[in-house]
Amino acid sequence: MNAIDAIASRQSTRAVMLTEPAPRGEDLAAILQAAMSAPDHGACRPWRFRIIDGDAREALGDVFADALKKRDPEATNEAVALIRSKPLRSPLIVAVVAKTMEHPKVPRVEQVVAAACAAQNILTAAHAIGYGAIILSGWPAHDNHVKAALGFMDKDEIVGFIYLGTPESEQTVKPRPDHKDFTEVWTEAA
Numbered sequence: 001m002n003a004i005d006a007i008a009s010r011q012s013t014r015a016v017m018l019t020e021p022a023p024r025g026e027d028l029a030a031i032l033q034a035a036m037s038a039p040d041h042g043a044c045r046p047w048r049f050r051i052i053d054g055d056a057r058e059a060l061g062d063v064f065a066d067a068l069k070k071r072d073p074e075a076t077n078e079a080v081a082l083i084r085s086k087p088l089r090s091p092l093i094v095a096v097v098a099k100t101m102e103h104p105k106v107p108r109v110e111q112v113v114a115a116a117c118a119a120q121n122i123l124t125a126a127h128a129i130g131y132g133a134i135i136l137s138g139w140p141a142h143d144n145h146v147k148a149a150l151g152f153m154d155k156d157e158i159v160g161f162i163y164l165g166t167p168e169s170e171q172t173v174k175p176r177p178d179h180k181d182f183t184e185v186w187t188e189a190a
């Protein structure tokens with residue numbers, strides 16, 4: 001698949017529709033290496049990845065459940081069970097985190113953007129070699145208990161949890177908007 005086709009034909013697969021095989025070994029290495037080519041002002045390398053595979057998905061579910069109980073001590077058992085089950089939807093998850101730093105030239109937002117570009121490279125690379133994926137955040141991505149459990153600080157940003165696997169069935173091609181509707185040639189200040 002050429003690069004334009006890979007980028008333009010990528011679309012998300014619902015996490016529950018992702019089954020084995022997930023990318024592991026050389027395929028996962030190729031996907032994560034693609035992330036290293038993300039644009040990166042100041043070569044901050046602000047991206048970090050946490051691979052959550054097998055039983056670790058249950059451990060992440062426990063972290064989500066504990067985080068919910070901390071945020072909302074009144075949370076129902078059903079709500080706790082639901083959030084605990086979220087990481088089990090797909091066979092493998094890669095959490096993409098922006099580990100931000102003080103930098104004289106590179107504002108924090110640009111470091112988060114660089115990590116987001118790395119996440120996009122993961123999504124595209126996974127698609128290009130035949131896997132399905134979706135990036136999801138939800139409140140756990142912005143929760144300090146979850147960040148700490150993954151080994152990060154409050155100031156770091158979980159860009160998203162990339163759920164990976166093989167799509168259970170053929171997907172219908174999603175129509176995309178026309179780029180012209182989002183573009184103007186600018187010539188002078190309004």
Ligand SMILES: Cc1cc2nc3c(=O)[nH]c(=O)nc-3n(C[C@H](O)[C@H](O)[C@H](O)COP(=O)(O)O)c2cc1C
Nearest residue numbers: 010011012013134135136137138139159160161174
């Ligand atoms: C950083 C980030 C976080 C996201 N988090 C969620 C989420 O929590 N729940 C959700 O339904 N979609 C979320 N999305 C959107 C999906 O990943 C996906 O892009 C969307 O469903 C559109 O599908 P498409 O990628 O095929 O266009 C998120 C996207 C980004 C970029």
